[in-house]
Amino acid sequence: MCGIVGFLAKNRAFVESLGGHVVPMLTCMGDRGPDSAGLALFSRSLPEMVRRFSLYVDDREFPWTELGAQWSLEAGTALELDIIENHAALLSAVSPDQFRAWLKTHYPHVHLLSVGRSIDVYKDEGHPEEISRRYRFGKMHGTHAVGHTRMATESAVSPAHAHPFTAGEDFCLVHNGSLSNPYSIRRKLERLGITFETDNDTEAACRFLEWRMREGDTLEEALQKGFIELDGFYTLLMATTDKLVLVRDAFACKPAVVAETDDYVAISSEYRALAHLPGINQARIFEPLPERIYSWNVLQSV
Amino acid sequence: MERVTERLIQFDLARTTVRELNQYLHQQLPAESTPGGIPQLAILNPNGQHNIAVGVTVPAKIDIQGNAGYFIGGMNKLADLVVHGHVGWSVAENIMSGSLRVKGSASECAAASGHGGLVVIEGDASSRCGISMKGCDIVVGGDVGHMSAFMAQAGSLVICGDAGPNLGDSLYEAVIYVRGTIHSLGTDAQEEPLQASDIEHLTAILKRAEFDYSPQEFKRVASAKTLYHWHVDAGAKY
Structure with missing residues (x-):
């Protein structure tokens, strides 16, 4: 079990207050991932x-x-x-x-x-609440953010094994689930000269998608190939300079909930991490469908 | 806890924990539920919390005022619950009797392994709705996701919208009714003509669930029973 959170601000006020909204989300999802946490923040390039x-x-x-x-x-x-x-x-x-x-x-x-x-990444070992306080996430602002709370199941607990993972430039990914073929993906990529920093399964997904994008695919096209190549359970939340992207595998047994209002898009593993958000009772709330790509662009006006 | 009237008890989950609520429901509610009257409970500010009103065993009317989390109303016996919002995973899991109505949508595994009672989801239900159900009735106002009624043993799943992939895979004796389209049937599930007993059941269950559809609009899906016994030809596959 792990927790994922994501937030995209649709106006200036929410860009300024982004950290304040994200910290309670991370803290709440500490129940799903108490051993380490991370946050990727994106701001104007x-x-x-x-x-x-x-x-x-x-x-x-x-x-x-x-x-x-x-x-x-x-x-x-x-x-x-x-x-x-x-x-x-x-x-x-x-x-x-x-x-x-x-x-x-x-x-x-x-x-x-x-x-x-545009990207800045923080990750460390410890309870998400403590990490949020240590790095003063609450004061941070940005157009969008991707966060993760980890309960390690397949590789060591260390800051390097915490999410978000990054590859290339201005791209990050967080994962709730477990891949069953990370080593075959890894061997395939290593033959192409791509190097890995950890033995974490999520790093394989992150480097696979970034490799596809370097080969000319859009993130959406890379994900279509990912649906074929990545074997296992996953809810993946990704961000680039200008968008937030969410997918779940075909079995969809790793959760995700989306709440969208005129002010923001907020994503979490569980609704209770969104319940504190302003205007949540008027938000459009839905569960993403399996193998469907959900993408939200950063508005030019913010 | 706050007693609003003699029969109406209110819990605000912004101030009380779910554990305190459930302990009240298990230890003190039985004394409130008398032949002379059924207690009413209003549960405020659920805020997506899990395990609300799990394991109630006496007649009571319980209203959960907002979006709730996982396992709401699990193992319910005799009580009637209404969630005025959406719910997360495994609402009414293993329900024994009574009823649970969700005004919004439900995530995965709604009414999983339910033995009895009625579960109504007014919106959509997600994947694995009614998985391994054992005798409850489920009515979904909208669509259901993939693998719904997987290995369902008894009871009925009524889907007023569309059904996702692999509906009714490895069914036993449970029956599924679908008003909309079926993306695909699972192994051993087959569409069958409606029988008089189906019309009777649908008429009654749609009325109880308060949906105004005609039974004739539904298709019946049940087990072809080809998995009930080992077939000698299957041996050649291995």
Whole structure:
């Protein structure tokens, strides 16, 4: 059992208050996943050349500013670094490959959680309520967010094994369920030169879909192939820069509920995680059908 | 808990836990339910919580005012429950008697393994509605999802809308009635002509469920009974 949550704001007020709506959702879904949690937040894109690198290290005393200063010297740019607890977001106009290689050489124990112009990812071990407090999720804003509360069943409990998983740029995925063929997917992708960071089944789904998108598929087309390739039980919630996408497998035995109003789209494993939302009694509430792709675009006006 | 009138008791789940409510229903409600009168309960602010009013064993009228979570009214005996909203998984699971009405839609496994009583879902029911039912009657105002009435043993499932894939797979003696379209039948389920006894049953059950449809609008689906005994030709498949 795990919990998934998603939120897409349809107007400025809900962009500003996004974190405040998401935290009770994560806390409530802590009942379904108390061992670790994560949140991916999307905001307006950075300029074309700039990337946000979300970093995590399992060391509360880690000298983030030293890492930042080293990188500034290497890249020859001014330092832009936001530090919260074990997490830092580093902004830099550099290719992701260059930064990744530098990080691996100089700070091999620092995890790169996400790369992109709009994504920022936080994940850690602990109860979702505690993680939300630790990283101050309640104060965060953004156009949309994807969160997860984990009850590990198939691989270790660690920050790296927590969701969301990311691959490529500005793409993330959370999963409730279990895949039965992650290793065959993984072997297929590894032959294509794709590398994995964990032995988690969800990472296989995430990298499979990102590989299809790099090959030219839209996320929807990639998911149609995923319905054939991914064997197992899953509710998958994904986000890119401009949309939130939800699917359930053919058996649909992993839950999901959607509530939509003029102000927001909210998704959760269970309705009780949505019950606190403003206007929920007037929301259109429905359960997504098996093997149907549900997609919501970020409005240009927000 | 708050006694509004002599017969009306109110629980606000924003202030009381589901456990306290259920303990009241199990330990104190029987004394309220007398031949002289049936107690009424209003349960406010369910807010999607699970296990509300599970295991009631005495006559009572219970109104749940809002959307509720999983296992609502499970194992119910004699009480009549109404949920004024949607419900999550396994509403009225293993219902023994009495009734449960959902004004909205129900998620998976509605009335799973129900032994008796009447379950009415005014909206849609999701997948596996009536799975392994053992004698209850279920009436769904809208559609049902895949694998509904899987291995259903006794009772009836009345679907006023459409049925999803693999309806009635591996049926025993339960009978399904469908007013709309059937996406596909499961293994060993077959469509059969309506009999006089079906018309009689449908007339009564639709009236009880308060749906104004004519029994003749429904198709009957029942077991072809080809799975009841081992067939020697099947051996060649293995």
